[in-house]
Amino acid sequence: MPSGLVALLDDVAVIARAAAASLDDVAAGVAKAGSKAAGVVIDDAAVTPGYVTGFTPERELPIIWKIAKGSFRNKLLILLPIALLLSAFLPQAITPILMIGGLYLAFEGAEKIMEKLGGEKHGETLEDPIQDVATFETERVTGAVRTDLILSAEIMAIALAEIGEQSLVGRAVTLALVGIAITAAVYGAVALIVKMDDVGLHLAKKPGSAAQASGRMLLRAMPAVLTFLGSVGTVAMLWVGGGIILHGLEELGLPGPAHVAHAIQHAVAEATGPLGGVTGWLAYAVASAIVGLVLGAIVALVVHLVAKGRGKAH
Structure with missing residues (x-):
């Protein structure tokens, strides 16, 4: 065989091995980043059904699809380029931007709790008579996509922190794959959750007694499940x-509040023995939620006072 062809085949083999190694790095990065972001993914899945409940069954899946498309757009067209640019040129800006997003989530969660406790409602809700269904649906989808943007930013930031050693192209591919996989998983799960009552109705009409019993159980359980998920979603906004x-x-050099929360976490974990992993995490989540509730309530009060002041001025 001519020596030139042998050299060419050797070069191709080297390139192939390098490509395989890069794919291995990407796969490992996706797995590691996805596992680290699991907590925020669960929060995202808990928050979203609250934006869909109350609509007619035929509108549920189209609304979920609209939100999912917004989530893909958030991750791939907005957050992915921003994350890559910031990581390359201004990494110190990532933390303050995330904190602003976290404050917005806390504000939304605190406002929902204030409304549940009898505070003034802001905007049309499902308890009110809906004058324009199409406009209301658009507002709900917009709100869901806006909340998804904050949660997606946290997911992408966590993923970016886990794959910082990769090349720029490797980071881009890994972040894109993480974004696609997580969005598909979250909104697939949400679609399954909100359509379980339809599954129950279908089973209840089946001839077999076991199918009918399962269907009736689902029909009875789903309203409570959706109400519970709505509450979890609100609390998730606060703790995230x-x-x-x-x-x-802590990243900005003010570790005191985080150290207090971690001290509570470790104290609860040590006091509960074998259950320490779960109870410690719950303790930290509660401490984070309290911080979120306090700060979110302050922001909500300021926003509402400013809005009332503007109304009086006009």
């Missing part, structure tokens, strides 16, 4: 928002 702020303060 508070957690982002605590971590951000």
Whole structure:
């Protein structure tokens, strides 16, 4: 065989091995980043059903698809380029930007709790008579996509922190794959959750007694499940928002609040023995949620006072 062809084949083999190694790095990065972001993914899945409940069954899946498309756009067209640019040229700006997003999540969660406790409602809600269904649906989708943007930013930031040693192209591919996989998983799960009552109705009409019993059980359980998920979603906004702020303060050289939260976590974990992993995490989540609730309530009060002041001025 001519020596030139042998050299060419050797070069091709080297390139192939390098490409395989790069793919291995990307796969490892996706797995590591996805596992680290699991907590925020669960929060995202808990928050989203609250934006869909109350609509007619035929509108549920189209609304979820609209939100999912917004989530893909958030991750791939907005956050991915920003994350790569910031990591390359201005990495110190990532933490303050995330903290602003965390404060927004805390504000949304605190406002929902204030409304549940009898505070003034802001904007049309499902408890009110809806005058324009199309406009209301658009507002709900917009709100869901806006909240998804904050949660997606946290997911992408966590993923970026886990793959910082990769090349720029490797980071881009890994972040894109993480974004696609997580969005598909979250909104697939949300679609399954909100359509379980339809599954129950279908089973209840089946001839077999076991199918009918399962269907009736689903029909009875799903309203409570959706209500519970709505509450979890509200609390998730607080603990994720508070957690982002605590971590951000620590990154910016103010570790005191985060150290207090971690001290509570370790104390609860040590006191509960074998259950320490779960109870310690719950303790930290509660501490983060309290931080989020306090800060979010302050922001909500300021926003509402400013809005009332503008109304009086006009």
